[in-house]
Amino acid sequence: MLSFIINWFRTYKTVIIYGISLAILLFFLKWLELRYILFDHSLEIYIGTIAFIFTSLGIWLALKLSKPKTKTIIVEKEIFIEKKESFQLNESLINKFELSTRELEILNLMAKGNSNQEIADIIFVSLSTVKTHNQNIFEKLDVRRRTQAIEKAKRLQIIA
Numbered sequence: 001m002l003s004f005i006i007n008w009f010r011t012y013k014t015v016i017i018y019g020i021s022l023a024i025l026l027f028f029l030k031w032l033e034l035r036y037i038l039f040d041h042s043l044e045i046y047i048g049t050i051a052f053i054f055t056s057l058g059i060w061l062a063l064k065l066s067k068p069k070t071k072t073i074i075v076e077k078e079i080f081i082e083k084k085e086s087f088q089l090n091e092s093l094i095n096k097f098e099l100s101t102r103e104l105e106i107l108n109l110m111a112k113g114n115s116n117q118e119i120a121d122i123i124f125v126s127l128s129t130v131k132t133h134n135q136n137i138f139e140k141l142d143v144r145r146r147t148q149a150i151e152k153a154k155r156l157q158i159i160a
């Protein structure tokens with residue numbers, strides 16, 4: 001096997017030497033061409049390098065600044081609410097606030113989450129009548145919104 005390689009090398013010796021010398025010459029010419037490009041276009045290469053660096057820095061900074069800085073953590077806690085065993089209507093406060101039975105009925109329907117139109121449909125009156133009753137309730141309980149009226153009425157035991 002070794003003799004075959006030696007005979008093959010002797011036969012193609014000149015071809016191998018010419019091939020290697022041409023490869024070295026080609027490498028040397030490419031190296032000279034690269035040096036020429038680098039020296040001739042050095043300003044453009046520096047500008048392109050600086051532009052690439054600042055573009056990369058800008059993208060990195062934009063991604064860093066656009067991330068939210070706060071982390072949302074959801075904590076679930078059990079809250080025990082004491083429920084009073086029996087509801088007792090506070091008649092003295094109803095008389096003090098001068099709430100009519102219709103206004104109490106509307107206040108109870110509000111507490112159940114009904115809209116003005118639903119309340120009007122349930123008690124068979126017009127929508128404007130329900131709105132008038134709401135305004136009267138708000139005035140008498142000294143509140144500005146439905147939620148405030150419901151909360152105050154429950155706290156004062158006017159509604160269940």
